[in-house]
Amino acid sequence: MDRLTSMAVFVRVAEKGSFAAAAAELALSTTMVANHVRALESQLGALLLSRTTRRHTLTEIGAAYLERCRDVLASVQAADHVAEALRAVPQGTLRVSAPVSWGAHRLVPVVGQYMVAHPKVKIELSLNDRVIDLAEEGFDCAVRSGPLTDEGLIALPLQRARMRVAASPDYLARHGVPRAPHELQSHVLLAFAAWGRDHSWRFTRGGETIHVPVRGPLITNNGQALLSAAQAGMGVVVQADALLDPAIVAGTLLELLPEWTLPSRAVHLVRMPEARPSAKLRTFVDLVMARLGGPGEAVASVGV
Numbered sequence: 351m352d353r354l355t356s357m358a359v360f361v362r363v364a365e366k367g368s369f370a371a372a373a374a375e376l377a378l379s380t381t382m383v384a385n386h387v388r389a390l391e392s393q394l395g396a397l398l399l400s401r402t403t404r405r406h407t408l409t410e411i412g413a414a415y416l417e418r419c420r421d422v423l424a425s426v427q428a429a430d431h432v433a434e435a436l437r438a439v440p441q442g443t444l445r446v447s448a449p450v451s452w453g454a455h456r457l458v459p460v461v462g463q464y465m466v467a468h469p470k471v472k473i474e475l476s477l478n479d480r481v482i483d484l485a486e487e488g489f490d491c492a493v494r495s496g497p498l499t500d501e502g503l504i505a506l507p508l509q510r511a512r513m514r515v516a517a518s519p520d521y522l523a524r525h526g527v528p529r530a531p532h533e534l535q536s537h538v539l540l541a542f543a544a545w546g547r548d549h550s551w552r553f554t555r556g557g558e559t560i561h562v563p564v565r566g567p568l569i570t571n572n573g574q575a576l577l578s579a580a581q582a583g584m585g586v587v588v589q590a591d592a593l594l595d596p597a598i599v600a601g602t603l604l605e606l607l608p609e610w611t612l613p614s615r616a617v618h619l620v621r622m623p624e625a626r627p628s629a630k631l632r633t634f635v636d637l638v639m640a641r642l643g644g645p646g647e648a649v650a651s652v653g654v
Contacts, residue, residue: 351389354426357419359386360398364416367405390415440630441470448493451573451593452511452617453477457493460641464634471630479544479571484622490631491621495590498618505618506635509644511590513612515551516603520583528586528606531560538585539566540576551588553610560610564588577603588612617644 362372363383373383391398398412408416448457454477461473476482482492484503498505517525521538528534531553541549541564550561566585570576573593580587581602587594597603619638621631 351386353390353393354423356386356390358423359383360390361416361419361423363387363399363406364408364412367407369406438629439470440468440628440633442628442630443472443474444630444634445474445476445489446491446493446634447476447478447482447487447489449479449495450477451577451590452493452495454574455592455596456642457638460638463641464637467637468630468633471634484620490628491619491635494618494620496615498616498620500620502623503620504623505620506639507644508617508619508638508642511592511615511617513588513614514591514594514598515586515588515606515612516580516594516598517586517606518581518583518603519601521580521585522604524583527604531562531607531610534562534586539564540579540585540587541566541569542573542576542589543569543571552613553607554612555610590615 359372359376359378362375363369366372366375369380369383369387372378373380376383387399394411394415396411397409398415399406400409446457446461453475457475461475465471465473476489481494481500482489483500484490484492493508494505495511515534517537525537528537531551534551539551539562541547545564547569548563550563553560553562568579568584570579573589576587576589577593577597579585581597586606587603594603594605598605619635621627621635624631627635
């Protein structure tokens with residue numbers, strides 16, 4: 351039998367004075383009430399109640415044990431109240447992971463809005479392009495870009511990452527503006543290491559597809575470094591809109607080949623499959639989805 355349940359039953363018997371009265375209050379059979387008390391006595395190796403035909407009275411050990419039972423049950427109730435409060439009111443520390451460029455340009459403004467709305471929550475935002483393990487590394491949620499492989503997580507679709515191709519006005523003044531994808535082969539192309547050394551940029555328009563091999567003099571594993579290189583006039587870059595759009599709007603980069611489309615990348619917000627997530631996590635997820643959510647439904651296993 352569950353010991354806490356047996357303790358609660360014993361307290362009611364002691365307060366009511368009989369198994370029958372406690373059974374009526376707890377909606378249990380008299381036999382079940384008696385079994386709970388006997389289970390405690392068996393575990394303790396001592397009688398807790400002196401039985402008579404009309405009333406049960408506490409033994410000396412039973413009186414002392416009763417007070418400790420009340421303390422234990424009160425502590426359990428207090429713990430339940432603390433847990434419920436944490437679920438009801440957003441508070442505490444929320445640990446979030448996201449890819450570097452997407453996190454800095456898309457997520458940080460939403461984090462700012464969340465902090466204003468929920469001042470009792472401290473955000474720990476880790477920007478890293480590697481795939482983190484939520485449970486192993488203690489994160490509440492994470493943003494994942496590209497194919498999803500982890501099993502057993504809840505994945506919520508965000509706006510897809512649209513790829514842009516761009517170069518600086520200075521570079522284009524020196525090398526000319528490409529009018530078709532195949533013309534990029536005569537340009538300096540800046541390569542992203544995460545896409546592999548033999549990567550090619552795939553442009554589509556209507557039913558036409560053109561692959562442009564990327565074999566430039568610079569390859570790096572950091573999107574921000576590619577952005578800086580492109581702004582410095584070092585070559586042509588392909589990166590996600592979250593990274594390139596601010597520079598294109600500011601005029602430090604010019605978008606190229608706008609009538610051609612590059613493959614987009616799926617982006618998801620993932621979390622552990624808790625039945626009742628904490629208030630801090632629930633409200634954060636709700637805000638991110640309201641600001642950055644994309645079409646589609648959540649899936650229970652992101653390996654699908």
